[in-house]
Amino acid sequence: MQPVLKSKQPKVGTTIFTVMSKMAHDYGAINLSQGYPNFDCDEKLKELVCYYTKKGYNQYPPMAGVMAFRESLAEKVSRHYQVDYHPETEVTITSGATESIYAAITAVVCSGDEVIIFEPAYDCYAPTVELNGGKPVFITLEPPTYQIDWGKVKNAINPKTKLIIINTPHNPTGTVLSPSDLESLAQIVKDKAIFLLSDEVYEHIIFDGKPHQSLMLHPTLKERTFVTGSFGKTFHVTGWKIGYCLAPKQLTEEFRKVHQWLTFTTITPVQYALAEYLKAPENYIHIPEFYQKKRNIFNEALKASRFEFTPSSGSFFQNVNYAKITDEFDQDLSKRWTKEIGVASIPVSVFYHQQNDFKVLRFCFAKDEETLKIAAEKLCKI
Ligand SMILES: Cc1ncc(COP(=O)(O)O)c(C=O)c1O
Incomplete structure (x- = not known):
């Protein structure tokens, strides 16, 4: 008899982060969904890792x-x-x-x-x-x-x-x-x-x-x-x-x-x-200004859009409210805009256990300036 594994997490499926990153890849969209930088770390840090690896700290x-x-x-x-x-x-x-x-x-x-x-x-x-x-x-x-x-x-x-x-x-x-x-x-x-x-x-x-x-x-x-x-x-x-x-x-x-x-x-x-x-x-002391600059570039460019937003106070995420544009469910909308507008986001309802839809999308601005400007330009066309 083949044993059947009863899931301990029956409600857990593929996360939205995986879904949206895959969609961004499949449709060639700018990926502002998952929270990670599209730029590299300090060379000094990489050199230190190489140094200790080569020295045999393994x-x-x-x-x-x-x-x-x-x-x-x-x-x-x-x-x-x-x-x-x-x-x-x-x-x-x-x-x-x-x-x-x-x-x-x-x-x-x-x-x-x-x-x-x-x-x-x-x-x-x-x-x-x-x-x-x-x-x-x-x-x-x-x-x-x-x-x-x-x-x-x-x-x-x-x-x-x-x-x-x-x-x-x-x-x-x-x-x-x-x-x-x-x-x-x-x-x-x-x-x-x-x-x-x-x-x-x-x-x-x-x-x-x-x-x-x-x-x-x-x-x-x-x-x-x-x-x-x-x-x-x-x-x-x-x-x-x-x-x-x-x-x-x-x-x-x-x-x-x-x-x-x-x-x-x-x-x-x-x-x-x-x-x-x-x-x-x-x-590390310059990190706040490094990311604040990115937030400002993205937000400044988004001022010409129909989104409403309060500037983020921390993290590398900017939330925007799209209620003035459409009343679509945020999870459907973020998928549609990934395909049609070419910018992937995360619908904020996924962070509520009852999927509360406040018509808010999350954009990650841990990206190079060029990427942020192009993404904002696309979003402003909506
Ligand atoms: C709020 C929060 N906590 C924890 C983590 C996980 O951090 P780590 O990659 O160091 O496990 C993340 C990563 O996105 C996060 O946003």
Whole structure:
């Protein structure tokens, strides 16, 4: 008898990112759908990876990451945020932020636990909660501001609430949390056994002089938070899949128990290369202006269009509202425009579990200037 595998994720099919990238390829459209740069990383960084590869740094590194790298990351965090994490016990290198998210959720969530997720949400949060027997409790954020209503969060909390997942700067909306958001969250969780997972992969992609509000900055939040980041996003190397988790010792201990069974550790020469690269602040302090320029070029060109939009405050995504043009379902529209207009986008309804259609499309502006201008020109013709 051939066994029949009962899916643990029956609702999960091919993701929209795969669908839209394939469509962009098949129809020769400009691909502003999936979130990755169409330009290369710094030559210096590539040379460092080559150097450490050739020098023979090619065997398993320690489970939690190369010590020199954890030290270099802890120093960078301390320089940038004036917050200390101990490299030995509170810093873990992972295979992308995705692994950190999986490990943190798995370390915390037990069967029946509830996890608050703000929608629209990055796609891996809810499935990971469910794979661990947890129950996602969704709180809807609505355009144009996508502000968190902390009153709703308070009402959603009950004794089963174990974790709240935060993402700032936010994918897909490009919004960022403010110091008062951090304070509201702290007031809500301070007397409760609730943990936090803060997805901060776009920490350096933040605009208009706004400082990034990492959850580590608030002591009440820091003591219960897994902060995750991604070197893929920060250094334009999304294919390297290398990230990290910062968390207090007791949380890190449980996090590493999961991490060791997931991947055990992460590519060695890249860790040595990044350890060295991170030491120079000039390698990351200019990232906000680098991406702000791209956002501005795209938005400036889009001013001649019929879209309505608020400039993105962070991440490399710009959302636009198309309600004045058509009332088509966003998922149908983004496919149609990929074919007919030649620009691929992501329909924002895919980030809501009930596919709420607010007539919003997401465009990724992590592209060279020429590509952004040509894409905007096509969009302005609609
Ligand atoms: C909000 C968010 N979190 C996590 C990730 C995954 O990061 P990584 O590629 O380092 O796994 C992404 C990638 O798109 C993202 O947008």
